[in-house]
Amino acid sequence: MKKIIYFILAGLFSCQGEKTPEAFFPRDQQEENVWMVYEGRVPLSDDSHLYMEVSMLPSDQIGEGAFQLKEFMETDGALIPISSFEGKYSTLYGETPGDQVIQFLHSAQEKGVKRSYLTSGFQSDFKNSQIRMIREELFRKTDLTVKVDGKNKLLVLDEHLRPLVLDPQFNLTRRLSKLFTIEGYFRHNGDTADFLEMNTRERWAVTKLGSYHQAIRQYHELTTEKFQVTYLKGIGYSIRHTNKAGKETEALVLKKILQMSAATGMTGEYNQLP
Helix, strand or coil: CHHHHHHHHHHHCCCCCCCCCCCCCCHHHCCCCCCEEEEEEEECCCCEEEEEEEEEEECCCCCEEEEEEEEEEEECCEEEEEEEEEEEEEEEECCCCCCEEEEECCCCCCCCEEEEEEEEEECCCCCCCEEEEEEEEEECCCCCEEEEECCCEEEEECCCCCECCCCCCCEEEECCCCCEEEEEEEEECCCCEEEEECCCCCEEEECCCCCHHHHHHHHHHHCCCCCCEEEEEEEEEEEEEECCCCCEEEEEEEEEEEEEEECCCCHHHHHHCC
C-alpha cells in the first residue's frame, strides 16, 4: 500500500521540466533551527477525534526537512497519546505554486485508527430518493499526507489523497506564537467568544480550535445570564485568523483549560473596557 501511495503521489505532483519549485517554507526565510508547529484535529466519529501536533524544520534542500509528529485520541476533551514519529518529510509539487502536498515519510500507524462517517447516495429504484449510509474504514495505515492550503493551514488527506474534511474547525493550523500561560476573563457572545487577559488588559478574539467547545460547555454551566464573564486560566497560543469581515487578525487558541470559575461582579467592568 505504501508503494501504491508513493507512485500515486509521484504521478500527481511532479516538478514541471527544470523549473525550480517554490517551496512553501524555504529554509532561507526561516530563523535557524526554529521548528514550525501545526496542530489540530480531524473527526473519527460523532464523539471522537484524532488530534495531531506536527513540528517541521526545513532543510537546505527545497521542499525537504525533518518532522516530529505526536497523535492523540480525543474523547470528551481528554487527550490520550497513541503514537509518535520523527523523521524526514518531502514536498511534491503540482502544476501551480500553490499545488503542494507534503508526505511525512515512515509515519504510518501499524494498526491505524477506525473512522466512521456518513456518505450520501441515491437508491437505484428511486432516482430522486437520497439515502445516507455510515461507512467505516481504517485511517492512518499509510504515511500522513497533507495538502498546503494557504500560508497557515494543512489539509489532512486520506489514502486516496482527498481531504478528510474541509470544515475550518478541523485540519492543522500553524501556531503564530509559542505556548504561553493565559489568565483572565472569558465571555461567550452567541456564535463567537472573546478573552480579556487580566495582566495586559488585552482583548483577544477566541477561535473555535483547541479546547474552545470545552470552554463553552463550562461557560454555560457557570453562568445564568447572557454575556456574563467567567474566570479562565490555561495554556494558549496565537494564530493568523480570518474574521467574518475577511480581515486577517491575530487570534487566541485555548489549547488547555487549567481552571474555570464564575467571575461575580466582573461583567460591568468587562463591558466598559475597549
